[in-house]
Amino acid sequence: MSNKRLIKSTGLIGFATFLSRVLGFARDVLTARLFGTTVFAETFVVAFRIPNLLRDLVGEGAANAAFVPVLTEYHTNHTERDFWMLARDLLYALSLILIAISALGILATPLMVKLIAPGFCEDPHKLALTISLTRFIFPFVFLIGLVAYGTAILNSLNHFTAPALCPALLNIAMIFFLVYVCPKMGINGLAFSILVGGVFQVAAIWPVLHKKGLRLNFLNHRESATVVRRPSLTHPVIRKIWKLLVPRFFGSAVYQLSVIVDNIFSTFYWIVGAGAPAALWYSYRLFHLPLAIFGIALATAALPKMSQEVARRDFSALKTTIRFSIKSIFFVLIPAGIGLATLGKPAIRILFERGEFTPYSTSITYSALLFYSFGLFACGGIKILVNTFFSLGDTRTPVKTASISLIINIVLNYILMWPLKIGGLALATSISATSNFLMLYILLAKKIGDIGTPAILLSSVRIVAAGTVMGFFSYFAGIFLEGMDKGIIMNIIGLTFIIVLSAAVYVIAGAALGIEEIKAFLAWISRKN
Secondary structure (H helix, E strand, O other), rough: OOHHHHHHHHHHHHHHHHHHHHHHHHHHHHHHHOOOOOOOHHHHHHHHHHHHHHHHHHHHHHHHHHHHHHHHHHHHHOOOHHHHHHHHHHHHHHHHHHHHHHHHHHHHHHHHHHOOOOHHOOOOOHHHHHHHHHEEEEEEHHHHHHHHHHHOOOOOHHOHHHHHHHHHHHHHHHHHHHOOOOHHHHHHHHHHHHHHHHHHHHHHHHHHHHHHOOOOEEEOOOOOOOOOOOOOOOHHHHHHHHHHHHHHHHHHHHHHHHHHHHHHHHHHHHOOOOOOHHHHHHHHHHHHHHHHHHHHHHHHHHHHHHHHHOOOOHHHHHHHHHHHHHHHHHHHHHHHHHHHHHHHHHHHHHHOOOOOHHHHHHHHHHHHHHHHHHOOHHHHHHHHHHHHHHHHHOHHHHHHHHHHHHHHHHHHHHHHHHHOHHHHHHHHHHHHHHHHHHHHHHHHHHHHHHOOHHHHHHHHHHHHHHHHHHHHHHHHHHHHHHOOOOOOOHHHHHHHHHHHHHHHHHHHHHHHHHHHHHHHHHHHHHHHH
């Protein structure tokens, strides 16, 4: 896969993610209007956070990181039939594990809620409601685990379209329930929509897997044609995946674990203020938009490419891919972080401030978003570097750096939440993420040799300079927008116009400073014309 094909795959995943995020914003606007940062929003955020974490760890994050390199190598060296028989065996084994996790999760819900939201123990009503919602939502782990399995299988075959479109179905289900069901059922309706969305995603990805070659039964041709080959739960490749799964599950999800740590501290409302869990959720949704559209999309598309380069022992090509990916991540996410910091407050006010979402809600949500934005580039870089280590078969290094960064996050959460309130929790996450990125980069350079640090640093300096110019423009444009109130439609149009102008300022400043990515883009445009 060339860099052009890598960018094409990234664009495809990014577009599908953008579609999902647009629907997600519509969902969040409706959620904010109905529930704001009230107790119902707080309990739902905590209830959904637990299965959502397991989705990222056991499902999407670890499945891609552990399954794709192994499956890519197996597909390269074996027949199609052997590959799909392995995929069938893996499905049976994973289904048993997901059923066990879901059952244990439902039984252990009271303990998990008390661990993840200790501040709720002070309010018996809030605690009871959170436990009830969590138990109801927990089977989502099984459904999304099946989707993550399908995503890993298809990504190992360089098929990205169907998996990338699946998250939009969850948002569609939630939007439908927020409009037609939640006004009557309240927060319980929103919880039910999670399960419906999970079913929709499984139903969408299954026909694609079947078309590609997945079958639940395979005939054993060495015997009678009527004999069906039984699934093997002890296939050597499956054993290899299980050995990789636990460390990769932890190392690939350091940011999600940091979010959980933030959530725990945010429940101490007498320190960080009321409504903090919900405010962190809304700020995370805005923060995650550029990260998902480009950062995670690029890391997802790059993993099969890096796995193939490692399988060929082509480390020169691997270094080129890593350098290209990191520079591309910085090129997009550094200015995106500056944009979130300068335009975040008017964006939150325009998108969410109505109904139960008050000016106080806007204030605390922006406080979190501002400090989250400092670590956006690092979170994207971590995705690339962790996948690089996984493609090299090194599971220990990401675990070590993740453990250190989590300790940093916990310590800084305790220190910073007193003076900065909810903003201190977000700043602690940004600092720990940046620390994790730097540790991973230094250790990777020691492992495979210099990746091209001077080129990355020079590109980063130019990007920061261009982003600073853009930041001045977007900051003053945001102040102008805050002073206007022409209705939600005109406000959204105005915000969109300012974002487009800010991007144009960044491109112009970047071209003047000689940023390679902009020069290459402009050259491509001139060739097209």
